[in-house]
Amino acid sequence: MADVIDVLFGCVRVEVGSGHVEVSGHALPPVVLVRAPDAAVRVGVPIGTRDASALALTVDGEPVELRPARGGLTRRSYRVAVRRGADDLLFTPSSPTTARLVRGRRYRGDNELGTFERADGSLLPARWSEDVSALGVRVAGLGPLPWEATVGYALAAAFGTGAQFFLGLLLEGSEHVSGPG
Template identity: 40%
Template structure:
């Protein structure tokens, strides 16, 4: 499927945004009002089927915003929601996408809550922006890319422990 066949997402603040995944190797986000973001996994790295981009190992990932490589740091993803956070440094700002409910994750820039993203780790990403925030085009592009690459949301730790205990019982 090429970009002409793919319906762009209609973002409430930034208009049409296209999210495109090439298997688990590459994710690209672009639109008229946002910078182009690419996130690529080293093809030699083994792909984890649970992660859209195939890995949370930063040494196997390269992220670029408008062609400039950025510092990407996905956490390991263990029991706590916070362990699924993904941090990005771009243009003097610190971005973080971190799960805050079962279906969604909160995007912050320098600690300020910008909005919430929902995605199953595919090309369908929903952004709900805070109305009282000044947003930058890079906020949207980075948020869409991270939500698509790593998915959003996570169960609370107590729910994961309860699931583990109940599945271990006869």
């Protein structure tokens, strides 16, 4: 269990166990993400799977649709989509160590809510977007709703943050290949 002090929502409690993540806070609705006990466990995924049929997400006790991509060579393959009623969120890697939470189904630049990062195995407080760039113009950030913030922390804890660029993976792998000679 870890407490994160969030600048907008105060103390956020993040509990990570074998196959489950629970997030709560004084000003936040509780979020629970659970892996089915019989699901195959995938190494490298904190919750243990990216299989949507083996995962259940609830916000304030109500089921929410969760669609994690499979994970592979591209950053996009590590995105996680969430739908609550008519509202969509997208959690997607934005650098090797961070992931952004956006309102909607795609990142447009003007819909970023904030970024999440893990360091030394610990989840850091979210950096909520104060302003964003839209068509080269800086505009005020959206600001997350309480349920969006709680889901963001749960996704960061369950799926991790960040992903390497594909080119970076290729270059990293090339240092282990010897040249002619």
